Amino acid sequence: MVVMTAEEQRVREPEPDLHSMARIQLRPIASPMPLGFFMVGIASAVTSSLQLGLIDGAHRQAVALTVFSAFVLQLLVSVLAFGARDVIAATLMGGFAGAWLANGLVSATDAGGGARVLGVMNLAFTVFAALMASVARPKKALWLLLLIATPRYFTAGLYGVTGEAWLGRLTGALGMLLAAVAMYAAYALMLEELRGREVLPIGRSGPAHLAMHAGLAGQLRGLETQAGVRRSL
Template sequence: MTTSEPRPAGGRHFEPDLRSMTRITLRPIASPMPLGFYTVAIASVLVACFQLGVFPETAGRAVALAILPAFVLQLLVGVLAFGARDVLAATLMACFSGMWLAAALVLALQPPGGTRVLGVLNAVFALFALLMASVAGRKRALWCVLCAAVPRFSAAALAGLTGVSWAATLSGALGLLLAAVAMYTAFALMLEDMRGVEVLPIGRSGPAHHAVEGELSVQLRDIERQAGVRRTL
């Protein structure tokens, strides 16, 4: 004689506790985010110095060649972040990669109307960064970089579309601010990875905080709904 399991009141179905059946496979991959943030910082400093007049106007092609590697490095960071299932970081790094490539090509080739086209591209990227910042609040490292990127690319868009000199100067100053924020974030993440604890504060909260400070049971919560586990994305 067999008996069926009792059903909860109201006919609702509750999934069993799957933690005892869960297996975790670790990939031999380090966090790519310090590299991504350092690349943002270095490329931003080069472009900012050009906008502020530290380099002569004839140095546009040299600046383009110097920031071109940022395209490759941030594309690599984006690919690795997608593999780590961090969609926010991957999307941001991949888009930064495209921006550096576009800026390098326009500076190097000087096509007719390139400045205005780059101005429109900067405006769209500033809007994208604003939308990203609105959903990245719990990942404070990304959020801080995005908050610094929005005014920088907005000023760059204004400079490209209007051609006024003060907008280019403002963009350069904000580019140095973006570089400082990205450099601090990269250094903080590297120290945390090397020492195993948070050394410099980066303001994690919510799931990002629990990923570092929480127990394993917190990490397994809602795992059946995560990408790569559920059937469709």
């Protein structure tokens, strides 16, 4: 008579059907992206007005305090986007929120060496924006935004480090262009959410296109490997 240990008995027992036992609850939410894009547009327009001289430089602190609202709202958008399982949008909006906060705090407090420090941060943000652009191409609205944000933050970084006035004006012009694209994307996405279909061209492709047109089974494929469901991040 062969006597098996408890561990051997456990190993030989048939595996339970985990798919039939597991239940994953999804909680649909309204898309936070129109709000995120609108905040990019509004904050960019305000800061660019300062860089272009449309707002007097003496009012820099007022501009910084005004932009603080963009940090709060884009942080909220980032949190909601993580909950909606869109890591690209969540990371991008969280990055913008951090950049607005840093710029706002340094400008509002008039910290020593702030311009140069912000210049270095903006150069680092340029790398972040470029890397995000490399993975965001299926989402053409995000991709186009990043194509403009990358040179905008690059020139802002050079302006902070060198202090060349023409770089400040170029940054302001690129910022206004960024604001216009962000406003268009926000409005287009809002119309899409309201009507349940694309009204203004957004240019989704690949997985982003399938996300709008695939059936429920296609949407949930691979869900067991996503963060929050799998055991480890």
